[in-house]
Amino acid sequence: MRIFHVSDCYPPRTGGIESQVRDLARAQVAAGHEVHVLTATAGLGGERGGAVQDDDGVQVHRLGTRMPFALPVNPAAPPMVRSLLADLRPDVVHVHAGVLSPFAYDGARIAVAHGTPVAITWHCMLDGTVPALRRVVRASRWASAPIALSAVSHAAAARVAAVFDAPVHVMPNGMDLERWAPQARPDPPVGRVPMPRAADAAGDPDLATGPAGLDGHAGTQLRCVATMRLAPRKRGPALIGIVEDAMTQLQPGALALDVLGDGPARTTMERRIARRGLSDVVTLRGRLPRDQVRAAYADAEVFLAPAVLEAFGIAALEARTAGLVVVARRGTGIEEFVTDGVDGLLVDDDAGMARAIVRLATDPALLASLLGSARTHPPVFDWANALVAAELEYGRARDLRSSSGN
Template sequence: MRVVHVSDCFAPRTGGIETQVGDLARHQAAAGHEVHVLTATLGEGGERGGVVDVEDGVHVHRLGARLPFDLPVNPLAGPRLLRDAYTDLRPDVVHVHAGVLSPFAFDGARLAMAAGLPTAVTWHCMLDGVAAPAAHLVARTRWSRPRAALSAVSSAAAERVRELFAGADVAVVPNGIDADRWAPAPASARAEDDGPLRLVATMRLAPRKRAVPLVEVVAAAARRLPPGALHLTVAGDGPLRDALSARVRALGLDDVVELPGRLSRDEVRAAYVDADVFLAPARLEAFGIAALEARTAGLVVLAHTGTGIGEFVTDGLDGFLVADDAEMATAVVLLAQDRALLARMRAHNRAVRPAFAWADVLAAADAEYARAAVLAGPGS
């Protein structure tokens, strides 16, 4: 099968959607498919305008333009380049990966459907605050009954897509991980009750991920515990790095919070060896791949209710799903004080592997491609 993925964002940009589209494409190529990625993200050397790289068997078409801040869009030439790519490649299916604002991806979906190509669209975002008002606009356009297989990366995200498309059939194509790669390392020599409760978070330092509120949560918990009871590592980089550092200093947390910057996957796994708890402060988390990796590595996960993390974390078993930041601070205090509870949760998470292996994800994607072919009609 010739699969063409369309995504505004792709490597070398870093983030959840970039990682997942790249991993999905590589696994499909390894399974024997011919896989292409059409993206508005420039290459490492600024490659753009149709340059094609071949990476791990995947053909990456750089269709972006040189713009300020390297924004992954191409409003002038993008539609023409997409249309030409479809004509040249003649894909069996076009798989579009969408966020809240994805002009390149939506052009890709629009042009694929206009060409009669089987089209699958997966949302990698939560549409809170967008779905209801946008639904009135969608109802007045050709998107009211799209000839595309619609999906999202979690049940929570799919609910918002259904709201946007007036109860349309929206499937779930989850994110995936290499479960063996993230399996728990041999138990650390550090005893569960030895030293501070070791907290970790891995995220892009951007407003939506709520890194600044996270350190405020830890500050609130620290005020209720003896000195030295907590240690937090926030791995990641982004536009809020300076603001986060300033907030750490203002809260007097220099001895509590460590900001190592962006870490490679191998470095993240190493950081999890001695960590106890993964904190996921975002309220609009469509899936939470970093949280799934941490959960697979055996960490207890604290996250907000109503996010995609609820797909693989059961409250009170794998971790805690909290209603707000105050409840997250309380959960941190509980785990710092009740090391027996922490040990039971860690033991469970080390012994019980969550779902979302790549075999499951590939099967879900294949089901959407078959549904897309039916929706496209005869001859597709």
């Protein structure tokens, strides 16, 4: 099968859509397909304007142009997309969409007009945009276009369905489960657990001394990690407030958080950490290569995911696969692979996340139970399942195109 993937973003840019499109394309090449990626993202050396690069067998067509801040946008790309469709005649065009994806939406429009089967997958939550998008769809040809609609989670699919009033399937992301499998961990000290703050434990000798008769000082430290782009949507600054809330209920030294990633919110987070006296609790480690991320997960117990508009959560899935207890917001795509009270905790708000952290820091039996389940029951989002889901969507796109009579 000859497959076109159309995406505004692609490596060397970093992010969830970029990594998923690249990994899916590579998996399809390994399965014997001919795969092309059409993107507005320039290459590492600035390649653009139609340059073609081989990316482990994936033919990447760099259709971008020079834009301020290297934005992956090119209003002049449609003629190049039409030419590639005419010359290569793909069997299916798979469009990868976010809230703002002008290049991807142009690609979808052009492919539909060309008569090629089209599948569109949304990698985002459309909260706040559904009414406006619904009006646009109703007033245009998109309402009747023969397109297979999908999203990366049930939560994201519900928003897309509200826009189109049409069936929206779930096409989950995939990952290399073996690569992220749990690594060996050192055994924690026996009988030592983090204690609540002395002021909270004053009326309870058991809380003040701990189950092993400790002297009221913090015992084993709860090691947490969060991996995210430090941007407003991921709510990195809010995470600092959550940690501050948790530390008002814990002894000093009871909690440590490593934040992996970089972005425009880093300066704000650094200021909040310093202003709130959390420099000995929170460490911003910057963006790390995947091998170092896995090493960080091997040294942690809990993954914190404070984002509200999380369509799927690749970083959370990687942490969950690595055997960490995931604490995340309810109603996000993370619910696809985290079960509350079994292998993680789902919360309704920031205060609930702070309470969950305190529970895990002070209830060793709960932490052990969740860790045991997370380490022995890996999620099912491997590339074999992702490839099957993609091919089902491609078949649905072909059926919709055939039944449309166009």
